[in-house]
Amino acid sequence: MQLDDLKKEYDKLQKVYGEPSLNSIYYGGKEDNPDICFVFMNPTGRNVASLPNWTGPRSPWIGTKNIWNLFYAVKLFPKRMYDKIKSMKPSDWNEDFARKVYNEIEKKNIYITNLAKCTQIDARVLDDKVFKSYLSLFENEIRIINPKVIILFGNQVSSIFLNKKISVSQVRKEKFEKTIDGITYPCYAIYYPIGNGRFNIDKSIEDIKWIRKKENL
Numbered sequence: 001m002q003l004d005d006l007k008k009e010y011d012k013l014q015k016v017y018g019e020p021s022l023n024s025i026y027y028g029g030k031e032d033n034p035d036i037c038f039v040f041m042n043p044t045g046r047n048v049a050s051l052p053n054w055t056g057p058r059s060p061w062i063g064t065k066n067i068w069n070l071f072y073a074v075k076l077f078p079k080r081m082y083d084k085i086k087s088m089k090p091s092d093w094n095e096d097f098a099r100k101v102y103n104e105i106e107k108k109n110i111y112i113t114n115l116a117k118c119t120q121i122d123a124r125v126l127d128d129k130v131f132k133s134y135l136s137l138f139e140n141e142i143r144i145i146n147p148k149v150i151i152l153f154g155n156q157v158s159s160i161f162l163n164k165k166i167s168v169s170q171v172r173k174e175k176f177e178k179t180i181d182g183i184t185y186p187c188y189a190i191y192y193p194i195g196n197g198r199f200n201i202d203k204s205i206e207d208i209k210w211i212r213k214k215e216n217l
Contacts, residue, residue, distance in 0.1 A: 003031060003144055009137050010117040017130050018118035022050040027113035027141070028059025029105040035217040036109075037147035041157055041192070042116035042126060048090050049098065050119040056095025059102050060112050063090040070193050070201060074208045076108045111145055113138075115157045123195050131160045139180050149215050150178065150185050151208065154192035162187060172203070173210055186215065 007026055014024035025043035040060060043050060048063030061067045068085050071077035081104055105112060116126065116134045138161075142150070152158040158166040162176050168189050176187040190207040191200035211217070 001140055006137055006141055014118050019121050022119040024117040025050055025060055025119055026058050028102040029111040030109050031145050033146045034109050034111040035148050037111045037150045039152045039157055040114045042114050043119045044123050045121045048093050056098045060114055062098045063093045066194055073205045076110055078104055143180050150187040152189045158189035172207055
């Protein structure tokens with residue numbers, strides 16, 4: 001199975017769990033053995049790549065601003081492009097610029113994805129069963145890209161992926177392991193830095209810097 005094969009399955013689940021008027025969002029960045037795979041929750045309609053007329057990459061956080069504060073702060077995103085994003089409106093994003101953004105992500109040897117790909121209109125809380133319905137496909141995604149380290153954002157995503165109850169505040173800088181098809185991946189759970197979690201972004205930044213140093217990335 002290839003990454004493109006997963007897209008078809010993710011689109012089927014969008015029809016079940018997502019907003020019918022929006023498209024699912026997939027992933028972006030280095031697709032072959034990245035240093036870090038960053039795993040978020042699920043996309044929302046703020047991502048302009050979810051709109052039906054979008055023909056560019058359907059990658060996370062396109063058309064948004066706040067998440068790029070995190071990647072810039074941990075030195076995984078260039079200042080020139082960060083400054084441009086901060087000056088842009090969502091409608092200013094186009095397919096060419098989105099590709100340039102993710103070319104920079106690829107150059108930094110990182111990969112950005114969501115556990116669930118079903119786009120919602122807003123940032124509503126999803127039931128665990130929605131994320132669990134994506135888990136098998138997502139494990140295939142991890143197996144295909146084969147990251148050196150996986151960083152999971154938030155309690156819910158961390159708990160479901162690691163199959164144990166996780167409270168991020170209690171496990172900061174603690175290494176977990178996830179084995180998929182005989183390959184064991186080091187994993188870390190950190191605070192979700194967007195939305196209600198924006199007050200914890202400094203902790204997220206601190207932990208990512210620590211993990212990169214610890215794992216020699």
